[in-house]
Amino acid sequence: MSKYIMNLVRTFKLGEGVPALMVDEAKSLDFSAPAIVTATMAAPTPGGPIGVISRLLDDATGVDSYFEAIQEQMPNRQEQLQELNAKCTSLRMRLVKVHKNAEYAGSNSPKVLVRNFIRAKRGHLDELISIVESFIDEIPSGRTKPAFTEATTGRIGLVTISTPYENAAAAEEGYDWVRSGASSARAKRMADITEDSARVPFSILHSDLEI
Numbered sequence: 001m002s003k004y005i006m007n008l009v010r011t012f013k014l015g016e017g018v019p020a021l022m023v024d025e026a027k028s029l030d031f032s033a034p035a036i037v038t039a040t041m042a043a044p045t046p047g048g049p050i051g052v053i054s055r056l057l058d059d060a061t062g063v064d065s066y067f068e069a070i071q072e073q074m075p076n077r078q079e080q081l082q083e084l085n086a087k088c089t090s091l092r093m094r095l096v097k098v099h100k101n102a103e104y105a106g107s108n109s110p111k112v113l114v115r116n117f118i119r120a121k122r123g124h125l126d127e128l129i130s131i132v133e134s135f136i137d138e139i140p141s142g143r144t145k146p147a148f149t150e151a152t153t154g155r156i157g158l159v160t161i162s163t164p165y166e167n168a169a170a171a172e173e174g175y176d177w178v179r180s181g182a183s184s185a186r187a188k189r190m191a192d193i194t195e196d197s198a199r200v201p202f203s204i205l206h207s208d209l210e211i
Helices: 021-028 061-086 125-137 168-179 185-192
Strands: 004-012 035-040 050-057 088-100 112-120 147-151 158-165 194-207
Touching (some): 004 061, 021 035, 021 194, 050 061, 061 088, 088 125, 112 125, 125 158, 125 185, 185 194
Antiparallel strands (some): 088 147, 147 158
């Protein structure tokens, strides 16, 4: 049975809010699913800072339980959420299906989560998923293996490779390692069947996930 992740994504107004406020938002919801709160270190498009609360759900039934918890606890959280909403330009909910869980190999707790967003060309999503899964399976022992997810809401065809790193320097070393294989046949085929991609580093502000 597949696991899912529900991402609550806030874009904050410049100078009016910081994603760290979302740590309190995550903790204020009495819900059993573990969560990780992240914030952009640098974004590929203009705008304010972005914060994300990601909750790991055991299966699709957890989606219903999550929204029920939000509705039931709204009276107690309404003031907090209204204040947060006033500091944001947008609020979105995005559900993704987990294909691979992360396997962290760092010595200390990760402080950075790099998300690579990749969009498949129409008709090539299954092939893209297969290529990414084969790449992850072949990552050598001693290196962190990323989580791999597929969007099931919004524009279909988006997959995300999310890799936790001990710090920003380790994240850059990881980028260089992946880029060293850019001339491989697999990487070239991946380029042929994708529309675009973006690499976005996030700071980990809070986590009770076991990575």
